[in-house]
Amino acid sequence: MIAINPVDLPPRDAYRLMTSVIVPRPIAWVSTIGNDGSRNLAPFSFFNGIGGNPPTLMISVGLRKGQPKDTLRNVQENGEFVVNMVSEDLGPQMNLTAGEYDYEVDEFALAGLTAAPCDLVKPPRVAEAGVAMECRASQLVQVTDTTYTVIFGRILRFHIREGLLRPDGLIDANALRPLARLGGDQYATLSPTFDMPRPS
């Protein structure tokens, strides 16, 4: 076995190593809106669900050149965001929205995506996404010794494309075809799923 002390690595290499170990990661495609009306859309793979009742998720957003990324700025302004799920066919558009654009740039327009209105929050959802979750931030936590802020959000509304919700109340992952992020520029798609009932 190779033992590596991350402290001995340049920060970028420690980041690259970690993100190639913790795989596959789901991708939150996060839409937000500034108080001036600027729309924003960007992907985040430091993303997961963290509790079920009420359904709560998290994304972790780093700084860019010492300043909050647009997503964090908008959530700091009004606490609202939408997590859109990225399916395989939306990979190229998702990637386009990861560019470091000026605050005023509308990534919906840039990537040729349709902004659909939400029910309870101001940011629009991505109409092309099979599932979107309207969220309200419940906590913003600046993580000690890092440049990251974790945004915890309560899910207020699910939007699910017809045909994706199975009769048992689960999303049909084989129909959703989620894209996952690996290390560097690598991505993965879902291989055939299988069931493994838990011991009673």
Ligand SMILES: Cc1cc2nc3c(=O)[nH]c(=O)nc-3n(C[C@H](O)[C@H](O)[C@H](O)COP(=O)(O)O)c2cc1C
């Ligand atoms: C698949 C993917 C996942 C990403 N995950 C994260 C992440 O978890 N945290 C982060 O700070 N940046 C992440 N990024 C980079 C941001 O998407 C990028 O910095 C983007 O420009 C931020 O946009 P914003 O300033 O409009 O918020 C990721 C990029 C890609 C392509």
